[in-house]
Amino acid sequence: MSDFEPIILRNIPDFHNIEVYMKNGGYGAFKKALKMTPEAIIEEVKSSGLRGRGGACFPTGMKWSFMPQKTDKPKYLCANGDESEPASFKDREIFEKNPHQFIEGTLIACHAMGIKTAYVYIRGEYYPWIVMLQKAIDDAYSKGLIGKNIMGSGFSTDIFIHRGAGAYICGEETALLNSIEGKRGMPRFKPPFPANFGLWGCPTTINNIETLANIPPIIEKGGEWFSKIGEPKHAGTLLYGLSGHINKPGIYELPSGTLLTDLIYKYGGGVKDNKAIKMIIPGGSSMPPLTADEIEGLRMDNEHLKTVNSYIGTGGIVVMNEDTDIVKVIKRITKFYYHESCGQCTPCREGCGWMLKILDRIDKGMGRNEDIELLRDVANNIEGNTICAFGDAAAWPVKWAIKKFMPDFEKKVKESVNLPVANKVHALRLAVQE
Amino acid sequence: MEIKFTEENLKKLERSKSHYPTNDAALMDALWLAQYQFGWLSADVMKYVGSLLEIPYEHVLGVAEFYTMYNKKPVGKHHLQVCTNVSCMLCGGYDVVDYISNKLDIGLGETTPDGKFTLIEAECLGSCGTAPMMQINDYYEENLTKDKIDAILDKLAKTE
Numbered sequence: 001m002s003d004f005e006p007i008i009l010r011n012i013p014d015f016h017n018i019e020v021y022m023k024n025g026g027y028g029a030f031k032k033a034l035k036m037t038p039e040a041i042i043e044e045v046k047s048s049g050l051r052g053r054g055g056a057c058f059p060t061g062m063k064w065s066f067m068p069q070k071t072d073k074p075k076y077l078c079a080n081g082d083e084s085e086p087a088s089f090k091d092r093e094i095f096e097k098n099p100h101q102f103i104e105g106t107l108i109a110c111h112a113m114g115i116k117t118a119y120v121y122i123r124g125e126y127y128p129w130i131v132m133l134q135k136a137i138d139d140a141y142s143k144g145l146i147g148k149n150i151m152g153s154g155f156s157t158d159i160f161i162h163r164g165a166g167a168y169i170c171g172e173e174t175a176l177l178n179s180i181e182g183k184r185g186m187p188r189f190k191p192p193f194p195a196n197f198g199l200w201g202c203p204t205t206i207n208n209i210e211t212l213a214n215i216p217p218i219i220e221k222g223g224e225w226f227s228k229i230g231e232p233k234h235a236g237t238l239l240y241g242l243s244g245h246i247n248k249p250g251i252y253e254l255p256s257g258t259l260l261t262d263l264i265y266k267y268g269g270g271v272k273d274n275k276a277i278k279m280i281i282p283g284g285s286s287m288p289p290l291t292a293d294e295i296e297g298l299r300m301d302n303e304h305l306k307t308v309n310s311y312i313g314t315g316g317i318v319v320m321n322e323d324t325d326i327v328k329v330i331k332r333i334t335k336f337y338y339h340e341s342c343g344q345c346t347p348c349r350e351g352c353g354w355m356l357k358i359l360d361r362i363d364k365g366m367g368r369n370e371d372i373e374l375l376r377d378v379a380n381n382i383e384g385n386t387i388c389a390f391g392d393a394a395a396w397p398v399k400w401a402i403k404k405f406m407p408d409f410e411k412k413v414k415e416s417v418n419l420p421v422a423n424k425v426h427a428l429r430l431a432v433q434e
Numbered sequence: 435m436e437i438k439f440t441e442e443n444l445k446k447l448e449r450s451k452s453h454y455p456t457n458d459a460a461l462m463d464a465l466w467l468a469q470y471q472f473g474w475l476s477a478d479v480m481k482y483v484g485s486l487l488e489i490p491y492e493h494v495l496g497v498a499e500f501y502t503m504y505n506k507k508p509v510g511k512h513h514l515q516v517c518t519n520v521s522c523m524l525c526g527g528y529d530v531v532d533y534i535s536n537k538l539d540i541g542l543g544e545t546t547p548d549g550k551f552t553l554i555e556a557e558c559l560g561s562c563g564t565a566p567m568m569q570i571n572d573y574y575e576e577n578l579t580k581d582k583i584d585a586i587l588d589k590l591a592k593t594e
Binding site: 074083084085086087088089091092119123124125126127128158160162163164165166167168179180181182183184185200241242243244245249250251281285316318320324328329332333336339340342 | 503560
């Protein structure tokens with residue numbers, strides 16, 4: 001698959017099996033961490049330069065250091081495996097191929113922050129992967145690696161899986177907290193931040209599954225070793241997901257900063273039917289899309305993507321060929337956000353529906369001359385005006401697609417306003433019948 | 435039919451409750467158990483779940499309504515949930531919807547008269563590398579082709 005030695009999706013047969021994992025040095029990092037002080041572990045993670053893999057790219061070590069060391073309240077860790085961002089399918093690879101490295105990372109995180117309970121939030125649709133992870137957790141319990149007084153160290157912690165039930169918004173960290181508490185998954189206002197007021201009002205840290213799976217190699221080989229992999233400002237490997245019009249879709253673990261063209265042509269086998277590229281989504285559907293001109297020489301990490309006004313997000317890359325109808329794609333993405341908006345903030349709840357309505361009429365040949373401007377206006381009024389980042393996620397694809405693919409929008413609008421009157425009436429009738 | 439959890443489900447609920455400091459947090463697990471046992475979440479089922487956890491029915495309803503995977507109306511034995519989000523759409527997700535819809539002669543959100551199949555359009559199911567795909571109850575069918583869909587549906591139609 002790649003000439004690079006992966007650190008999460010290791011090329012070892014049956015690595016998901018606890019015996020195989022332990023034979024290859026598994027849980028060694030946890031044993032080492034148990035002998036380290038919490039401060040030393042956090043320093044090691046800080047020096048590694050590891051950033052969160054859920055999309056926000058926040059430095060993990062710093063996040064951990066926000067947790068109060070002295071408190072009367074219980075502390076919690078939440079591992080975020082909601083993974084509902086369209087084009088993201090990396091966490092399920094970890095549950096399937098290397099669940100123990102994730103569990104080990106979770107244990108080290110719990111030890112570093114003095115946490116006795118960790119919840120793994122997994123989207124409800126991932127039932128087969130929940131079963132796989134539960135088996136791995138059960139195996140680790142039976143080996144005495146999770147539970148009370150682990151290996152006589154005096155350190156105790158439990159890991160429980162919390163199954164979601166179909167809500168994209170629960171990947172937002174504070175919505176995830178509400179969902180674990182058994183409520184509707186509506187994001188909370190920040191501040192207070194989860195490190196001070198999280199689950200049941202107690203200090204809580206939320207980390208992505210991939211982030212936690214990176215912890216054991218950092219403890220084992222040192223933060224400095226990790227910091228030299230990939231781009232210095234976004235160290236480590238990333239689990240890039242390739243999908244869409246691509247010959248070899250799938251998850252590829254490669255150093256951060258891998259060339260996008262390498263990902264597509266060297267690893268992904270090129271575009272299906274050798275067609276040219278029209279649009280690329282670089283990191284899940286909410287990240288601003290890229291044009292074919294922007295991908296040459298582009299390195300895939302957060303810093304480099306900022307130069308083309310986009311972000312790495314979850315690393316889910318969607319390749320679209322020259323025949324792709326951009327308006328249809330953006331309409332489908334907007335339909336998703338319309339469906340998934342939690343309904344708490346007016347700009348997002350109403351705005352997503354308005355954007356969908358406008359995109360729908362442009363797509364169906366009933367667009368008006370002023371529609372593109374209107375669409376941009378609605379998107380601008382959602383962005384930054386909501387409690388959580390969902391509003392931005394919904395506005396960006398629309399706003400940036402208009403900016404970067406204006407001719408596609410204009411063409412559809414022009415075609416529609418130039419329609420003969422009879423045809424337009426006919427089209428309207430059809431729409432009413434629908 | 436009397437609405438009551440099986441002994442096994444009551445045990446599972448107790449275990450779930452032990453994972454959390456509050457009863458409320460076990461609600462999502464309880465609704466899952468209820469859906470598996472009763473097929474869907476009727477008002478009576480939700481009231482029953484609420485009474486077990488001492489949660490008002492209105493709160494249970496609010497939670498059940500928020501999450502799409504909880505069935506608030508009856509669904510067929512095989513719940514076909516076809517992903518049509520961006521990656522699947524590019525790889526023919528809507529063709530899959532049309533094909534199944536024609537083959538079973540049902541529209542989106544409808545159930546076949548024999549109660550075997552319900553067809554719905556789903557949002558991204560995290561299977562973008564193996565598009566197009568669908569979820570049937572608890573498992574995924576990926577890299578769908580017409581032949582593969584035929585084989586899957588024929589097999590499911592025969593199972594009792």
